[in-house]
Amino acid sequence: MRLVTLKDGSADGRLAVLSPDGKTCAAAPVTTLQAALEDWTHWAPLLAAVRNFPQPLDLSALAAPLPRAWQWLDGSAYESHGQLMAKVFGRKDDQRERPLMYQGMSDRFYGPNDDVPFPDESFGIDFEGEFGVITDEVPMGTTAAQALGHIRLLVQINDWSLRALASEEMKTGFGWVQAKPACSMAPFAVTPDEIGPQWRNGRVCLDLEVAWNGQRFGAANGEPMGFGFHELVAHAARTRHLVAGTVIGSGTVSNDNFREIGSSCIAERRGIEIVDEGAARTAYMKFGDVVRMQATTTDGRAPFGVIEQKVVRA
């Protein structure tokens, strides 16, 4: 089952079910995805039972499948990315016994084709291709094994980052506020069965194809997370109940062979340049630049659809 949210002028939009061929949709029997997640065992079968999809899909009318969430927690689970960044910034990156995670802005997720406004190019505008999961309500103390059953939907995310502001914020130990404005989501939120065996061990094992201004930038696979999503959910739920509709991100998808397959964010490419050539050559994004992200299955499908967005001056 794949779900979309149609823009209707409200903050939460109007939930719809996508046809199997992805060309049409049907109004859902529940108004919003948030409402569906709050009573998922009731709504999921009713959503899955929709068989008639009369409405042509207008990509420009799509919001993020969850246009706002009560909670967004982003991990940094790809060790090849973490180790490179640590090396570039002279930080320690100890063998990790626990996941890295920060709490991010959740009151707005941009739709897949929305222009994304930033105040200043000098802030170091960067994309970050990620996978994410959406949970129903998760009780405090839920184990990783139990957490798998609370992962109701998979999503694909662009976690916008302002790199020139990130380093100073990180040094404080308080995490990021200015460096992490609103993220974007690909158009379709999907149940794990939609990617079949490529959902395994709590990982979205798909290639994430990233292009910047029409040039291929990377195609890292989602599999090599140091911690699976179920472990990220359990980490988050150690001392709090997770509200239904909590979104948990993987962090920038990255593979050990990033020199061959490329990267999911500019900062990683710049890191490779610094290590290999002594200085970063690649500049961050300019107003008018476009980033495109598509996760692809081994049989050539794009289960989450496509993020394609232009960066604009606020």
Added chain:
Amino acid sequence: MRLVTLKDGSADGRLAVLSPDGKTCAAAPVTTLQAALEDWTHWAPLLAAVRNFPQPLDLSALAAPLPRAWQWLDGSAYESHGQLMAKVFGRKDDQRERPLMYQGMSDRFYGPNDDVPFPDESFGIDFEGEFGVITDEVPMGTTAAQALGHIRLLVQINDWSLRALASEEMKTGFGWVQAKPACSMAPFAVTPDEIGPQWRNGRVCLDLEVAWNGQRFGAANGEPMGFGFHELVAHAARTRHLVAGTVIGSGTVSNDNFREIGSSCIAERRGIEIVDEGAARTAYMKFGDVVRMQATTTDGRAPFGVIEQKVVRA
């Protein structure tokens, strides 16, 4: 004007207006505080016009005035606290050119008399007495001077912290997730005029009286913030729109003369012990412990009412 939210079984509760004497209340002409904040210029005069308060106030039926928020950003604006903590933990605390701020869990604020559950006493359960503001929608790029007009309500907050988990999380640079579960709010959200001249320069200039198990613990005054709330709002809005109903916190209220007037959190008292005596003597909270917090005006009123809560095993 002072506003309360009555528990009604829903996540957002039911908004009511408090009588001037604080003994009764009246159902508000708008259902929830969130809805009021989304159209404040419309609703504020209608809320202020309520003159008949027929319903006796039942303190045990009160939720937090804003029981959940789309965004909670907490500062650390009291330099006496920051400098002491930096000294104890061997961190640098440079003269600050910009506010410290992290994004916290916002999907739940405990009511003023709710029991507060934690999984384990060994996590270092601590209270943190703070002041906070609630804004309407704040456009990206709003200046500090403009931000003053977006501060619609003042609140009093207990920012629960799990100190044994905080240090490790802070070292990652990602901020806190496990160490910062849900906060609590005092029962009354108040318009700034309710504290008259004690709201000045974007600061809540009230003594915050804190007692732990009936023993006076501290009474720091809210005035000596290194940055005022208007500056915290502008900091937060530098790269994002702030959604209506954003809550921004001061961080632990602290004064230079903490050895005389006491502290608003246990960690600060332990820091003083470490500096003065070489080791911390005061243990963190145990299950069954009660913390009480009340901000008091110079003429003896408690505009926010009282937080009085017991810590319990989850």
